[in-house]
Amino acid sequence: MRTQSMNRDWAATAATLSQALPYMQRYNNATVVIKLGGHAMGSDEAMEEFARDVVLMRQVGVNPVIVHGGGPMINDMLKRLNIKSEFIDGKRVTDAATMDVVEMVLSGLVNAKIVQAISQQGGRAVGVSGKDSGLIICEPEDPALGLVGKPSQINPRLLKDLADKEIIPVIAPLGMGKGGETFNINGDTAAGAIAASLAADRLLLLTDVAGVKNAAGEVLTELTPDQIREMTAEGTIAGGMIPKTETALQAIKAGVRAAVILDGRAPNACLLELFTEHGAGSIIRLS
DSSP, X not given: OOOHHHHHHHHHHHHHHHHHHHHHHXXXXXXXXXXXXXXXXXXXXXXXXXXXXXXXXXXXXXXXXXXXXXXXXXXXXXXXXTOOOOEETTEEOBOHHHXXXXXXXXXXXXXXXXXXXXXXXXXXEEEEETTGGGOEXXXXXXXXXXXXXXXXXXXXXXXXXXXXXXXXXXXXXXXXXXXXXXXXXXXXXXXXXXXXXXXXXXXXXXXXXXXXXXXXXXXXXXXXXXXXXXXXHHTSSOTTHHHHHHHHHHHHHTTOSEEEEEETTSTTHHHHHHHSSSOSSEEEOOO
8 A cells, every 4th residue: 555655755765866867868878887896895795786887777777897806806816826916006916826815706706796696686797808809908017017017008899899888897807917827817907008099978986985086075066187296296095096086187187077086885885976966975077
């Protein structure tokens, strides 16, 4: 039996959908690259919610492209296999044994889990790595880091073909060297390079903080590249936020319309950013 309270709830839902319509029209056929990491990958419930949001985005005409991380899962597998892992400036030194584990976890366990979650929500997704069809060609980032690469060339033909078929690509951040060797790539870096190659409308970097904060700890909802550089020089932007803002700046410089750093722990974070007036997190774009 319907109740007055239930009617009010449904009325609020209908009003929200109506208010979202202009934004759905705005993003129709737009490419949105999403870096999935952190809490959004931490539980089955979070993965289910993320998958549902991505399927809805595809349903209303957005072309989502997902690039995922997997650091905690890699750490866990290395520990189980008794393979020691070293870090230089926060980056994992990747030798051949470590690379085997990285590829197994990223292309196998993590990638398959995301694809399955999207399929269970009624979407069509395909898991790929940056090695497939020469998607990401790499060069060594630093000899001291071993098989850690930085993208030197992106070949997005595969991603465009999948978009034409309304299939959501889920990309493991691995790349191939010119000699055929496999490279491990920072997930944010890979997402930024792919977003640039597709001239994406948005690059969404999901993380475990609400956004970029000022010296008082307040989240700044809009930022320009000049403000990012100034806050970094002052030390207000520090630690793990630096590579994320650097990725955002590089993507914008390369033609991405805007990058957003937002909290992957927040329910429906991607939908809030794309389809509401107030958005979510910190948007970085040219003034």
